[in-house]
Each structure stands twice: as C-alpha cells, then as structure tokens.
Amino acid sequence: MSEVARPTLSDALTERMLELIRTGGHRPGDRLPSTRELSQRFAVTTPTLREALRRLEATGAIEMRHGSGIYVGAAIERLVLPNPNMREIHAVQLLELLDARIVIEPPLAAMAAERAGQEELAPLKQVLDEAGRHLRGEDAELHDANMTFHRATARLAGNSVLHEVVDSLLTVHGPEQREILQIFDDRRRDYEEHVAILAAIEARDAARAEELMRSHLADVKTVIEHRMRSPR
C-alpha cells in the first residue's frame, strides 16, 4: 500500500546539486567546488554527497576527474532521459516532447504492422482490453493504460533501441509531469484512436498504421495546446 517512497537525503541532494549548477550559471566544462566544500555547504558527509554525484555522473550531468576536480558535463543543458531519480522537464518542454514522439512513433507503428504475427499481437490487445475496463473508472488508470499502449506498440516494432527511446520519452511523463499531462489529455478519445491503430496493425496495413499514429499524436498535441491557452 506504500506510496511513492519518501525521498531520501541523497535524492534531495541530487536535485540541489543540479540546481546549484543551473542557477549558478555554470557552463559545460566549468569546474565545480571540491567534494570537501560541497559536503560542507550541503551539510552532509562525503559518502552521502558522493552518492548524489555518482548519479549525476551516470547521466552525464557532471564528470569527476581523480585528482583534478568535478566538471560540468555536456548533458547538463540538454534533457536527461532515463532518470528515475531526477525528474526534469517543465511544461514548456511538453510540446517538444510530443513533437519528438510524432517523429518517432509513427514509423514504429508501421514497423509493427509489417512484422507482427498474431501471437505477438496478443499483449497489445490485452493492453487495450485493460484500458477498456477503465473507460468508466478512474481517470488515472485509463491514462496509464493509454500510455502502456504506446510502449507496447513500440515494443512490437522489434527494434530494442527504438523501444528504449520511446520508453524513455514516456517515462519522462512520470511524477509531476504525469500530473500535468493528466490535466490536459482527453483519455476517452485517446482510447478510441488506439483501437483504430490496433486494427490497422492487425490488418498489417503499415501505411495506415503510420498515418493513424501520426494523426493521433497530432490530435493530442492540438488538445494540449488549446487547453494550455484556455484552461477548463
């Protein structure tokens, strides 16, 4: 029954470090304060600080050079993708994220249509059934089921790299971001469009699947743009 797990000290540290870099006007290549100074400033001990630093290092936000110092990494000014412990991205980036999906997902739908046998189609149908059961239930659950449809479709395409990319993009729709999305999206319509996409994939009509996915995501974007201007 437990919730999202209370953030740990080093969770907070990671975010404070990011903030320090961003608001401090640091550019990639700049050197950051030493571990000793940082641990003092944040009032934590060395090992704790270092855990936070390692996380940032793993995503390319910083670089640690033995004997030399800690440097701002190239990824700092970009979006850090698969990062369960550092939610980034704000509302403005939501539309950019959708544009990215509009580029990537339609071809994936086409690929899925081309190679998917009946057996592999099963999980996709299952996801839609699940979503269907939530049509009159909790909005959050329908929303999640809709997201799962996109992941499942990407998986069907059969390219693990692209699958991972889509998965990353959708994961960013997590935590706070997810709440924003939930305010804007039109879950019922999404569901219906998903049904149509599945039909095209099942019929192995690649061109149609691609076009439907494209217009579906364009619809989502339109709705969000509209509602951003005139909240419900």
Next chain:
Amino acid sequence: MSEVARPTLSDALTERMLELIRTGGHRPGDRLPSTRELSQRFAVTTPTLREALRRLEATGAIEMRHGSGIYVGAAIERLVLPNPNMREIHAVQLLELLDARIVIEPPLAAMAAERAGQEELAPLKQVLDEAGRHLRGEDAELHDANMTFHRATARLAGNSVLHEVVDSLLTVHGPEQREILQIFDDRRRDYEEHVAILAAIEARDAARAEELMRSHLADVKTVIEHRMRSPR
C-alpha cells in the same frame, strides 16, 4: 597528455555488478543480495559499493528501496543510453542502432532544412570544413568529425528532446564501440554524402535533405553488413 583516465575501483564495481545481474539470471523485479553481503563479496566498503549502486540506479538498471532491498530494474534487459561509465551494446546491436537512426535522423534533416537560417548554418559548415581538413589525415579524426556532423544536424532541427536522443545514440558509438565502427565505416564516402546533405539543407529543400539522409544512413548500414560478412 593523459589518456582516458584509469578506471577507478567503483568503475570496475559498476561493471561487476552488472555482470552479476546479467549472468546471474536475474530478471526485473528480482531482489539482489543486501548491501552488506555485496560489499563483502566484492571486498569493498559500503560507501564504495553504494556509489556503484547509485550509478546503476540512475540508469534504471536497479532500484533501491529503503528497508526492503535492492531490486533489478526494468531497464536491465534493454539498452542503457547516455552512460559514460557503462559501455554496453555489442556488435549485434550495431545494426539495430543504425535502424533507429534511419528512423529518426531523416525527419530531423528535413526539420533542419525548414527552419535553418544562414547564421545557424555556420556551425554545420564549420564541422564539414573541419572534416575536409582530415580527409588525408588520421582516420580516427575524420571519423569523429563525421559523427559531429550528425550531432550538429540534429541540433539544427531545433527540438532539444530529439537532439538529446540522437546525441545519446551517437554517444553509444563510444569507447570500444567506436573502434568497431571505425573498422567498418567508409569515412571518405560518408564525408561526400554529408556535403550533399548540407547542400540540400542550405537550399532549404526539406524533402531532398530527408531523402539524402535516409539513403546515406542506408549506405552506411549496407557497408557494415557487407563487411561483417567478408572482413577486409
């Protein structure tokens, strides 16, 4: 003059942990040994071990739950993208990676052609000039310059999310992976095709830029496939 920096203890630890998970037949959701046991098994102290764990956590390879345990994450069986300290991916995945680029990069070339003013085109030209100077020089340098062209083009497209995605995909072409690529690619031809792509972008011919980028990447893939079968 220093080289690639000697791997640190926790670097090695990160890889040993990954190996433990992979060869141990662990599936996502499985619980791993406790920190106490792991630190004993690897003969390192807790803080050191935890640094390695945090890196794995940051990429979604594992999940640490306070009071409960350490669990294998969902990302473990997929590709972990922007990860300077964990080179993954083997040769088989090279072709999949290229397929992914074939899906993503052509539309980006089109977007670049549509929105690029003359000023923004400067860095792209500069990259090509740089590559041109290496035409008769070191293969490695030409190879790098060619890679930079792809990054720069993706940047021009003006979507930071997609830019980051492409950057991640190309980054994976790092360390060991890069050596593999260098064996297979045809740097001179790549350069010439890049020149043609730039011309299309400069002429703001989106359709042509897209098609050229697509055929360029298809060429690269063909060459690699061919050479994999019959090494030089």
Next chain:
DNA sequence: GCCGAGAAGTGATTAGATCACTTGATATGT
C-alpha cells in the same frame, strides 16, 4: 629556456557504528 622534483589541492577509499524504514511473524483481542 627547459625540465624535473616537490608541494598543494582534490577525488577515491576505508572502517565500523548508528539511524530509519520495511516486512513478516507473533501475539492479542474479538
């Protein structure tokens, strides 16, 4: 002017203890 030794600064690792949280078993009450 060049270059090598050394000092200062910085990250990497160690050691063991203590705190905080989760989970399942046990006991208790109805």
Next chain:
DNA sequence: ACATATCAAGTGATCTAATCACTTCTCGGC
C-alpha cells in the same frame, strides 16, 4: 477462526574521520 496490533529481524541510509592516490602547478636546477 479471523482480524488487527505489536514487535523483532533484516535492510538501506547516513555519519564519522582518517588515509591513500592522482593531478596540477610552481619553483629550483640545469
């Protein structure tokens, strides 16, 4: 018998403070 409350064991999180290893820059010798 079942549900609920309590508690103990296991596990991650953090602290403490010192030492080791590496880089960089300065300064002296040639």
